[in-house]
Amino acid sequence: DVKVTQSSRYLVKRTGEKVFLECVQDMDHENMFWYRQDPGLGLRLIYFSYDVKMKEKGDIPEGYSVSREKKERFSLILESASTNQTSMYLCASSFTGAAYYNEQFFGPGTRLTVL
């Protein structure tokens, strides 16, 4: 079974703190993704990576950065957390290529609260 794990289920941080959200997958997937989920807005893509050290901005990258030093690990970084970054963060991974049927596998999510 594909396993995508996230470092924390719940996280509380203070405004201005640097926050790291970690995601690890065990299926040798090339692609990894970070989304945030807010009520009424669905899932919005923050960043994704299609290979080690490669990244692309998603729809809402402002205020975030990412790091992918190893294939199995994709980190989301909030350089200076703000209250409007309070949200549910979901990590996902998938195989690469133009195969449209390659679904994304999701982790359990991290609910981040910034006070």
Next chain:
Amino acid sequence: AQKITQTQPGMFVQEKEAVTLDCTYDTSDQSYGLFWYKQPSSGEMIFLIYQGSYDEQNATEGRYSLNFQKARKSANLVISASQLGDSAMYFCAMRERRTGTASKLTFGTGTRLQVTL
């Protein structure tokens, strides 16, 4: 303009009844894929079903089927014989060629389904 539209924020269905969750999409591509995911209260997204734009048959997976109407750009999820465990958020998503890489998904805002006794 929204690429994926789910117009039903919430739905109720009685146990053992069938329910249809609506999804319309917008794309100018000929090749694309449509997905449905389920998100229980635990938070994890669970892949349910996939439909390719060139697939002639509607996709089915157990109690889930996808009513794909290409000309109308709709991809509605049908859940037959609803169970209490089907209570969850349901998201429709699309993968297009134009998003730069074939791996990106665009999600709708979701429909919360509540199954009642």
